[in-house]
Amino acid sequence: MTDPMTDLDAYTDEELEQALAGLLAHARGEVLNDAEVQKFWQLHQEVLRRRAPPETSA
Secondary structure, rough: OOOOOHHHOOOOOOHHHHHHHHHHHHHOOOOOOOHHHHHHHHHHHHHHHHHHOOOOHH
């Protein structure tokens, strides 16, 4: 799996969800540092982007 900071498009949907789940499991009971928080939001935004319905041209 590639580094999420560099190329989220290289992730499959399953890998993306596993990376997000892994980060959340790591965060349980801990305070995340700035890099971990940034990684979480990048993964989260990519999941949302992929789940959004495609835009249609009017």
